[in-house]
Structure formats: C-alpha cells, structure tokens
Amino acid sequence: MSFSGHEQVFIVQNQLVSGISDCNMSYNTQTEPLYIAGLGYVDNFISGPTEGQVELSRYMLGEDFIKSIDDEDRVQGGIIFDSGRSVGFTRGRLLNYRVSCNVGQIPEISNSFKVYGNLGGGVSPFSLWSSSSPYAADDLVSRKHTATDGFAEDKVYKAKNIIPAPSAGVSNDAPEDSSDWELVTMLEAKEILAESKKIKERNYIIPTQGSIDISFKGSIYKDTTNTLSEFAGSNPILGFNYSRGLDLDSLYALREEADSGTPITDYEALDIQIIYPIKTTFDFTVSMDNYKLSDMRAFLDYANWVNGRIEQDIVVQMKNPQDDSVLMEYSISKAKLLSEGISSPSQQESTLTVSFEGVETEEFSPFFGEYRHTVTGAIIYRSNWLLLSTVDPGNGEDWRGNYTEVYKEDPSRYIELSDLAEYKHSQVEVRKQ
Amino acid sequence: MSQFVSFRDCMVTIGAFQVYATSVSLDMQTSLTKDVRLEGFDGDLVAATVNRPTLTPTDGVKGTLSVDFVVSKQHFLYDEIENENNIASIFELNKQTSTALQQFGRVGNYRFFNAGLKSFSFSMRPFDLVRASAEYEIFGSIIQVSKELDVIDNLNPAEGLKSFGDVVVDGINLQDQSRFNIQLLSAQYSVRASRKYNFSIRANEHPVANYVPGAIMPYRVSLADLTIETQITSNKIIPAINETGKMQHGFGGEDFSEVEVTLQLFEAKDEAGDGQSNLLAKFGCVGQVTQQSLSAQGGSYLNGNFSVKQVIK
Numbered sequence: 001m002s003f004s005g006h007e008q009v010f011i012v013q014n015q016l017v018s019g020i021s022d023c024n025m026s027y028n029t030q031t032e033p034l035y036i037a038g039l040g041y042v043d044n045f046i047s048g049p050t051e052g053q054v055e056l057s058r059y060m061l062g063e064d065f066i067k068s069i070d071d072e073d074r075v076q077g078g079i080i081f082d083s084g085r086s087v088g089f090t091r092g093r094l095l096n097y098r099v100s101c102n103v104g105q106i107p108e109i110s111n112s113f114k115v116y117g118n119l120g121g122g123v124s125p126f127s128l129w130s131s132s133s134p135y136a137a138d139d140l141v142s143r144k145h146t147a148t149d150g151f152a153e154d155k156v157y158k159a160k161n162i163i164p165a166p167s168a169g170v171s172n173d174a175p176e177d178s179s180d181w182e183l184v185t186m187l188e189a190k191e192i193l194a195e196s197k198k199i200k201e202r203n204y205i206i207p208t209q210g211s212i213d214i215s216f217k218g219s220i221y222k223d224t225t226n227t228l229s230e231f232a233g234s235n236p237i238l239g240f241n242y243s244r245g246l247d248l249d250s251l252y253a254l255r256e257e258a259d260s261g262t263p264i265t266d267y268e269a270l271d272i273q274i275i276y277p278i279k280t281t282f283d284f285t286v287s288m289d290n291y292k293l294s295d296m297r298a299f300l301d302y303a304n305w306v307n308g309r310i311e312q313d314i315v316v317q318m319k320n321p322q323d324d325s326v327l328m329e330y331s332i333s334k335a336k337l338l339s340e341g342i343s344s345p346s347q348q349e350s351t352l353t354v355s356f357e358g359v360e361t362e363e364f365s366p367f368f369g370e371y372r373h374t375v376t377g378a379i380i381y382r383s384n385w386l387l388l389s390t391v392d393p394g395n396g397e398d399w400r401g402n403y404t405e406v407y408k409e410d411p412s413r414y415i416e417l418s419d420l421a422e423y424k425h426s427q428v429e430v431r432k433q
Numbered sequence: 434m435s436q437f438v439s440f441r442d443c444m445v446t447i448g449a450f451q452v453y454a455t456s457v458s459l460d461m462q463t464s465l466t467k468d469v470r471l472e473g474f475d476g477d478l479v480a481a482t483v484n485r486p487t488l489t490p491t492d493g494v495k496g497t498l499s500v501d502f503v504v505s506k507q508h509f510l511y512d513e514i515e516n517e518n519n520i521a522s523i524f525e526l527n528k529q530t531s532t533a534l535q536q537f538g539r540v541g542n543y544r545f546f547n548a549g550l551k552s553f554s555f556s557m558r559p560f561d562l563v564r565a566s567a568e569y570e571i572f573g574s575i576i577q578v579s580k581e582l583d584v585i586d587n588l589n590p591a592e593g594l595k596s597f598g599d600v601v602v603d604g605i606n607l608q609d610q611s612r613f614n615i616q617l618l619s620a621q622y623s624v625r626a627s628r629k630y631n632f633s634i635r636a637n638e639h640p641v642a643n644y645v646p647g648a649i650m651p652y653r654v655s656l657a658d659l660t661i662e663t664q665i666t667s668n669k670i671i672p673a674i675n676e677t678g679k680m681q682h683g684f685g686g687e688d689f690s691e692v693e694v695t696l697q698l699f700e701a702k703d704e705a706g707d708g709q710s711n712l713l714a715k716f717g718c719v720g721q722v723t724q725q726s727l728s729a730q731g732g733s734y735l736n737g738n739f740s741v742k743q744v745i746k
Contacts, residue, residue: 034503034562034590037454037541038444042588045701048560249732252559253667254617256608257597257697263708264595267559270616275732 007082009190010056011125012066012075014140016193018204019059021108023079025087027052027119049252049269052115054089060099060107060318062205063327069094071246071274075113078125084187088125088142088154091117093272095246099330102239102285106206107318114248116269122147124154126189131171135163138196140189143175146263156189157181207328211321214240214284217313227312228354234290238351240316241283242330247275276361280332282314283355291352293340310337314356332358442580443541445500447548447569453588454502455564459540461496461575465489493632493649496571498540498548503562503590504555504698506713534572534654542580547572547650554623555698555716557598563591563698570628572650592701593619595710600665601693613687618666618736620696622716627658659746663694663718670725670737678721692741694718718743 010017030048035041054077069075071094078088092113101107124142135141139159147153157175160182166172175181184192214237216227228235250269298304305311315331335356344350445454465488472484534547548569555565598617600607607613633652671689673681678690695717699710720743729735 030560035440035455036503036588037440037457038442038451038582039453039588040441042453045562045590045592046560046594247732251618251734254557254559254593254596254598254620256606256617257599257695258606258608260597260709267594271734273734 008079009193010077010079011193012077013069014076014127015065017056017058017066017077019061019109020056021059022055022057024055025052025079025089025119027115049250051250052089052092052119054092054113054115054119055110056112057108057110060109060207060328064109066094066109066111067097067328071278074117076117076125076127077113078123080125080186080190082187084185084190085121086125086186087119087121088123089113089115089117089119090123090128091115091268093246093248095248097242097244099242100239101207101212101241101318107212116250116272118152118265120152122152122154124156126156129157129175131174132166134165135159137161138192140184140192141175141181146265150265152265156184156186158184158189158192205320205322205327207318208321211319211324213315213317213319215315215317217315228284228286228291231290235286235288235352238285238287240285242280242316244278244280246278249273249275274362277359278361280335280358280360281338281355282316282330282332282335282358283338283353286352286354288342288350288352293342293352294337299337305336311335312337312356314358332356334358438541438580442582444581445502445538445540447498447500447538448536450507452500452502452567453505453507453590454500456501457499457540459496459498459543459545459571459575461494461571463490463494464492466491493572493651494574496545496575497551498538498545498569498571499566500568501564501566504565504713505588505590506700506711507588538569539578539581542578543575544578545571545573545575549628549654550626551628552623552625554621556619556621557591557593557596557696557698558619559594561593562701563593563596572630587704589700589702589704591698591713592710595699595701597695597697597699598665599695599697601695602691603688605687613669616668618668620666620694621664622661622696622718623664624659624661626656629655629657631655656746659744661718661720661743661745662723662740663696664738664740665694666736666738668734668737670727670739671722674722689722691719692722694741720744 008023010020010023027050029050030046031044032047033041033044073094074090075092075094076088076090077092078086080086092115094111095114096110096112098110099107100110126140126142129141129143137159141157141159143155143157145153145155155176158181160180163172163180172178173180175183214228216229218227218229228237249272251271251273253270255267294304294310299310311334313331313333314335315329317326318328318330319325320327335358338355338357339353341353342350343353443457445452445457467486468489469483469486471481473482474480475482534549537544537546538548539545548571551568551570553565553567555563557563598620600615600617602613605612607615608617630651631653632649671680671692673684674689675681678688680687680689695715697715698713700713701710703710705711718741720741723740723742725737725739727735727737
C-alpha cells in the first residue's frame with residue numbers, strides 16, 4: 001500500500017509550517033573510483049562531504065517565523081507523514097528566502113536550507129533535548145540513537161509536565177532516565193503538534209494586493225526624486241520577486257585521537273562561515289504609465305548613482321488587511337539598479353520591469369569576534385585597541401582588565417582574554433566601545 | 434592482442450610486494466659525457482689535434498622510480514605489542530633502517546634491480562584516501578620480461594576520514610580546547626634518506642658487466658642522512674617561539690622545543706563489523722618546529738602551516 005501525501009506536516013524549529021505546497025529533501029554523496037596499476041578498478045571511495053538540501057514552497061498565510069531565523073542559527077526540522085514515517089534534518093542553515101507576489105495570487109514563499117548535520121528517515125525533526133533548558137508540558141524533544149544496523153533511529157519524548165531549568169551547576173535528567181518524559185511515536189508527536197495549535201484555531205492572514213506597500217526611498221539623501229515612488233498611483237505594481245541568499249563555506253578537519261570512541265557518523269563540519277556579501281535582489285513588474293527610464297550610459301558615472309534611480313533604499317511591507325498592521329517587511333538598503341526594461345505589446349498594457357540588487361556585509365567585518373566587558377557589558381572589537389586605565393606596571397602581572405571573548409557560533413563558550421597569548425603584548429590605544 | 438600493456442596489467446612491485454600504485458614512472462639514464470682531449474700535433478697546421486669526440490661513461494646506469502600509491506595493510510604491519518610500526522614489507526624507515534638495496538622489482542613487463550629508497554611521504558586529509566609517494570634510486574639496467582598479473586582479494590586502503598592526528602608538546606595535547614586548541618586540517622609526513630654510494634673500479638671493470646644487468650654496481654652503500662618531517666596545516670601556527678624552540682614566557686611559556694606529532698592511519702572499511710576500523714600504522718615525528726607560514730584567500734580561512742623536523746641520522 002502506498003500513501004498519498006495529503007496529511008504530512010513539515011516542522012522547523014519545533015513549529016508547524018503552514019501553507020506548504022511543495023517540499024523536497026535530499027542529500028548527495030561524493031565518491032570517486034580507485035584504479036590501481038596491475039589491478040584496475042578496485043572500488044569507489046568517499047571523496048567529499050555529504051551535505052543535504054531542503055526546499056520548501058508555500059503560500060504566505062500571515063506572519064512567517066522562518067523569516068526570523070538568523071543567518072547563523074542552526075535549524076532542525078523535517079516532515080512527518082500520515083503513515084508515521086518521517087524524514088528529519090539537523091544542523092541546517094537557512095540558505096535562501098524568496099517571495100513572489102503577483103496581482104490576483106496569494107504571495108508565495110520559497111526557502112532552501114543546507115544541511116550540515118544529518119538527514120534521513122531515522123533522524124528526528126524535533127530539537128535535541130538540552131539538560132539546562134526548561135520545558136513546558138507537551139513540549140517535544142529528541143534524543144540521538146543509532147540502531148543496530150548503524151542507521152539513525154532517534155527517540156522522541158514528550159514532556160508530561162512543566163520541567164523547570166536546573167539550578168546553576170546542575171543538569172536535568174535525560175528523558176530516558178526521567179519520569180517527567182514519555183517516549184512517543186512519530187505519529188503521536190505529529191498529533192501532539194496538531195493538537196497544540198489546531199487548524200481551525202490557527203489565524204491565517206492572507207495579504208491582498210491592497211495591503212502591500214512598496215516604497216522606493218531614493219538615494220542616500222533619502223530623496224524620492226526619480227524613483228517609482230515619485231509617481232505614486234501612476235505606475236501600479238503588478239508583481240514583485242524578492243530573494244535573499246547566502247553563500248556558505250564549510251570547513252572539515254582531521255579527527256583527534258580523543259574522537260576515537262565516537263562513531264564516524266558523528267563527523268561533521270568543524271566550521272561553517274558565510275561568504276559575504278549576502279546578496280538580495282528585488283524585481284518589479286509595473287504597469288507603466290508615467291515613469292522616465294534611466295539611460296544606460298548614466299550608469300557609467302558614479303555621480304548619477306546617488307540621484308535616486310541607480311542606488312536607493314527599497315522597502316516592501318505586507319500588511320494585515322484588517323488592521324493595517326505590518327505582517328512582514330522586506331527591504332534592501334542601497335539597492336543598486338540591475339536592469340530596466342519595457343515591454344509594449346499591441347492591444348495590451350505596457351509594462352516596465354525593474355530589478356535591483358543589494359548587498360549586506362558583516363556588520364563589523366572583517367573583525368573575527370567581539371569582546372564584552374564583564375562588568376560594564378560594553379562590546380569591543382578585536383582589531384581595535386584596548387583602552388586601559390593604567391599603564392603596564394612592568395612587574396609581569398596581567399594588568400589589562402577582565403574581558404571575555406564571545407564566540408559567534410556558540411555564545412556559551414567563553415575564554416578569558418588574559419588566556420589569549422596574542423593579546424599579552426598588545427599595543428594600548430583607544431578602541432571602539 | 435594489443436602490443437601495449439594496459440594500466441590494469443601494469444603491476445608494480447618492489448621486492449616481493451605489490452605496491453598499489455595510482456601512478457608510476459621509471460626513468461633510467463647513462464652517464465655518458467663528451468670526451469674530447471688533445472691527441473697529437475699536426476705539423477702542417479702547426480697546431481695540436483684532438484681526438485674524434487666520443488661519449489664516454491663516467492658512472493653506471495642509474496635511474497629513478499617514482500610511485501604514487503595508496504597504503505594498505507599489505508604494506509604496513511603494526512606491532513601492537515611494541516606499539517610501533519613494523520614496516521617489514523617494503524619500507525624500512527625506523528632507526529634500524531637498512532642500507533641494503535631491494536634486490537628487484539617490476540613495473541609492468543619491465544624488471545629492475547637494486548633499488549634504494551630515497552624518499553617516502555604520505556598525506557592525510559578528510560574525504561580522501563591516505564595517498565603516499567615513494568622515490569627509489571635504481572642501479573643497473575632494466576630488462577623486459579613477461580607481464581605478471583596478481584589477484585588480491587581484499588584491498589582496504591587507509592583513509593583520512595577515519596585516521597587521527599595528534600600534536601603533543603611537553604605532554605600536553607595541543608588539541609585541548611582549553612589550551613592551545615589546534616585543529617588539524619591536513620598532515621603530510623615525509624622521510625628522506627640520503628645514501629652515499631662507493632664504486633669499486635676493479636669489480637666494475639670485470640667483463641661480466643657486458644652480460645649481467647646491474648653489473649656496474651656500488652661496492653658499498655652507506656646512509657648519510659635520514660630526516661623525518663611532518664607538515665601540518667591547521668588553524669594555528671606556533672607563536673612567539675624563540676631560537677631554542679621554546680615559547681617566550683609572556684605568551685604562555687609552552688616548551689615547543691620538542692613537538693610530538695602522531696599520525697594514526699586507519700583502514701577505510703570496518704571489515705570486522707565491530708564499529709571500528711583497524712589501525713594500520715602509527716607514524717611519529719618528534720622534533721622541532723623549523724618552518725611555519727600563514728596564508729589566506731578570499732572566501733576561505735586563515736590557515737597556518739608548520740613543519741616539525743626530526744633528525745634520525
């Protein structure tokens with residue numbers, strides 16, 4: 001018997017994702033053949049990392065929590081079928097966020113995730129249990145487990161009651177050793193999720209064309225001259241596409257002897273970094289009425305870039321049609337004009353297509369990390385210099401104050417700055433605080 | 434039937450053991466040099482005369498065998514009792530390294546004689562087999578023989594993903610996250626031997642040289658130099674070391690004058706099915722940091738590269 005996919009649910013960060021029209025999950029393996037002189041072909045051997053992809057297409061049914069997933073957040077999720085089967089993924093990163101909106105259609109969102117952890121039938125879509133986290137009743141967590149055949153067979157547990165966070169220095173008992181948790185099947189987990197927010201109780205707010213505001217805020221001078229906003233009402237926007245995508249690079253290292261007891265299946269990327277800049281593109285289709293196109297030669301003169309058309313801030317707000325509150329906002333700062341074009345077929349409206357590209361860089365790029373003063377909380381950055389209240393007494397003692405390093409990947413890991421050898425002889429000057 | 438020997442029929446052996454070569458090259462050359470000398474005097478020209486130029490040998494036939502290969506248990510026998518490599522098969526790389534030449538070997542349907550190991554190296558990195566290279570000096574001529582085929586039932590090469598690399602200083606593992614926190618991206622281990630060859634004039638003048646391959650042979654071989662070098666690519670280099678190899682006191686004071694790098698090669702496949710691949714060999718290098726560098730390029734990381742050198746002989 002086969003199952004049709006009418007009742008599957010998709011979960012991201014322990015939340016049901018609504019409005020999904022299509023979901024694709026896959027991974028690719030990399031091997032290459034080994035040829036030996038005198039033997040010929042021997043076998044295929046692993047030649048690269050195994051990484052997965054998840055593609056989601058859905059309708060915008062109100063506020064979208066996936067938009068709030070940060071660039072460096074680890075994402076766990078997956079799909080649960082009505083048969084009780086599931087496909088989960090761990091250590092995913094949100095790679096792309098795309099919105100497509102056209103007159104007469106419900107806005108559509110598509111996302112893609114890159115999976116650096118595990119992806120498969122025995123991998124739980126639910127977040128891993130943490131010994132230091134509090135849990136509410138009916139919260140679902142997963143525990144990693146490997147079956148005798150070597151494949152993942154994670155366990156899912158439901159909190160039977162409220163589990164408070166442990167006091168400092170103490171850890172909560174693992175679900176399998178605690179009476180506060182109950183082992184549940186994937187199908188039961190799916191029903192618990194569905195019960196926690198029943199479909200009829202879910203509040204869907206579908207933006208309409210009238211509730212979508214697009215504004216072209218002009219150049220760095222914030223002047224709307226020569227933008228589409230200058231001709232408000234004259235050039236109705238028929239549709240737009242928004243896309244924001246990351247370029248990620250993963251780093252793999254040799255294992256240590258200390259890892260010899262861990263299964264090779266636990267081997268993952270040591271580090272994943274974003275290759276900046278992050279590119280965002282907007283393209284609009286406009287029913288052209290009163291708009292003067294730029295001329296392409298104007299692009300050659302940087303002086304024209306700040307005159308509105310070529311470089312401008314763009315904001316798209318999708319509002320609740322009932323109360324005009326902003327549901328979603330998509331914006332690009334200093335978006336650069338990529339192209340303009342008109343199409344003017346006979347007996348049809350002339351349309352204008354305009355596309356922009358914006359780039360985001362790391363806020364304090366190229367600094368590696370930040371240091372937080374343990375008393376004042378002030379953040380300082382590595383490539384500047386420490387401002388110290390005293391001068392080196394010259395007695396060999398550490399006299400520079402007490403700062404800690406905050407890792408971007410894992411804020412719970414702290415290292416005393418005084419333990420970082422490279423700072424002991426740092427020059428002392430004023431630095432940004 | 435083709436007159437060419439295909440790659441799959443081109444077995445490479447050194448001594449009695451097959452090398453699982455992914456590529457091989459063998460080149461031989463004579464030492465013929467131009468011989469021009471004053472021969473007489475021409476009275477008509479009132480000038481000295483020279484002989485008709487000829488090519489004259491100054492040494493025996495020499496060659497180089499370079500082979501890239503994957504390592505497997507057929508090459509390395511790990512002695513678990515002594516906790517050291519018992520590299521009995523092909524490579525003699527420990528302190529008891531023999532200067533004796535391998536008596537014979539073959540590349541496809543050509544046989545060579547008298548090979549001395551010049552260098553051996555391997556590199557390990559994630560998602561690749563442990564790839565090794567060796568270079569031999571070869572003396573004497575090579576002969577054509579019939580090709581030989583071998584059947585091996587189990588080739589389980591060493592793999593970087595399963596293998597381990599550790600760096601220890603003064604008993605402290607530098608990979609300890611609370612200490613130095615070094616992360617190894619790749620490691621390259623190499624051994625280089627330098628031999629001195631002495632030729633006996635009398636023995637090599639014997640007419641047997643015209644009939645026996647390899648007749649012009651070194652009379653005595655001695656090992657002049659044996660050095661191990663391990664090159665590590667990682668997230669770090671060793672900062673603030675002074676000329677003796679110790680870290681300056683203000684920077685933590687670790688004693689880097691003796692760095693111990695251990696590379697453990699494990700088989701790719703877990704044949705026993707016990708969840709752990711077999712250890713093939715353990716290679717150690719205990720020495721000093723002799724060279725280090727930093728490199729970075731767009732879209733990547735700052736990589737440190739340092740070499741630890743151990744002098745054995």
